[in-house]
Amino acid sequence: MRPFDYQRAEGIDHAGQLIAAENAVAIAGGTNLLDLMKLQVETPQTLVDVNRIGHAEIEDSDDGGLWIGALATNTDTAVHPRVKADYPVLARAILAGATQQLRNRATTGGNLCQRTRCYYFTNIDQPCNKRDPGSGCGAIDGIARLHAVLGTSDQCIATYPGDMAVALSALDATVHITSAHGKARTVPVRDFHRLPGHTPWKDNVLEPGELITGVSLPAPVEGTQIYRKVRERSSYAFALCSIAAIVEMDGDKIARADLAFGGLAHKPWHDPEVGEVLVGQKPGAKLFDKAADVLLRDARGYGENDFKIPLARRTLAAVLAEATGAEL
Missing domain, CATH: 3.30.390.50 (CO dehydrogenase flavoprotein, C-terminal domain)
Structure with a gap:
């Protein structure tokens, strides 16, 4: 792991300002990011701890749906009475995704932003357009057992590894985002992640200086x-x-x-x-x-x-x- 600076954000605006700096990355649970830093796949100059900015609540919304804050842990989400009663597909997906220890640390926002576990992405000695644009995709003619069969390109065939986001997609959830300048926007979760195309290093639609603040679920449906x-x-x-x-x-x-x-x-x-x-x-x-x-x-x-x-x-x-x- 390479040396890095550590900053603790004291609020959402402060967090936005800190992560807007060059080569700065937000960290909450760190269950994916720290692994990638140890492998030198991720080499941020600054880690911005966002655990004190709030947004960990899970609460009813006015339209009958549910708000899940970006810093709500996977454990808190999976065991929440409303999630278990009205959105059991989400609870089951989270429980299928990781051990209890990881669920206790992993957060809603971090889970959405986790990166692929492709063998070539996590090995800095191998070619990977996602990690090193222009180096090639080793998986296309290599070890591809876990890899994609839909939406691939000649640049990348990696898969998104998460479970929670699959359930959120079926539920037609919405991702709420704020920027370093306090500007808020929403994105349907079905549009949050990107296909590789010619820019496989862009996993999602977040821009520099933007943070996820939470996810909203629509009112539950029958079935x-x-x-x-x-x-x-x-x-x-x-x-x-x-x-x-x-x-x-x-x-x-x-x-x-x-x-x-x-x-x-x-x-x-x-x-x-x-x-x-x-x-x-x-x-x-x-x-x-x-x-x-x-x-x-x-x-x-x-x-x-x-x-x-x-x-x-x-x-x-x-x-x-x-x-x-x-x-x-």
């Missing part, structure tokens, strides 16, 4: 909420494929289907056309296969991760069967 995570071992591991699903039935037909996918792309993947195929239809194997055709129409494997395409198809069918009570 069954499921989070299923397929991984290589039953203990904590990153998803090969995960699905957050909110499915409502009207008699024998699907009335609502909000689906988001993890482990398949550079960001939590949400394709509204998948839900559109399902709504108004009677659930069954043929319908689920049709939805998978839409989801995977542009999927591309890179050798080692070819298995993810049929895996995603089977996982989608299993989740929809569970949510609707249909037989496969």
Whole structure:
């Protein structure tokens, strides 16, 4: 780990001013950032501790939804009575994501901003356009088992590793952001993370000097909420494929289907056309296969991760069967 300066922000405005400085990075729980600093993947000149700026509350919003502050820990969020009762897909995703010790430190804002666990990104001796623009993507012709099959580019095939954001995407949450100059804006969580394109080093839409202040959830909806995570071992591991699903039935037909996918792309993947195929239809194997055709129409494997395409198809069918009570 390289030497760095440490500053403690005493408020949101102060934090914005400090992180607006060149090569300054905010730190809350540090569960991802400190690991990357030890590997010299991240080498900030200044760490700005934001743990004293507030924004750790979880409270009801006026529209019947829920506000989750950026510094609310993953543990506090997962065990909150409103989350467990009205947004169980979020609680289940968080609990599937990390050990108790990590959840006690990890925060809402930090979790959204975590970086990929691609082998080439975390090894400074390997080529990686995300870490070292222009050096190439070692994963494309290399070790790609955990890598993306949707939304890739010739610059990067890394996956977003988180679970919480997949559930937030299915819930259609909104990310609240403030800048060093006190200017606030909101971004749908489905638009917060970026695909790699020609700028894979840009993980999300945050600009220099901006901080996440919280996430707002809309009023809860009817239906069954499921989070299923397929991984290589039953203990904590990153998803090969995960699905957050909110499915409502009207008699024998699907009335609502909000689906988001993890482990398949550079960001939590949400394709509204998948839900559109399902709504108004009677659930069954043929319908689920049709939805998978839409989801995977542009999927591309890179050798080692070819298995993810049929895996995603089977996982989608299993989740929809569970949510609707249909037989496969």
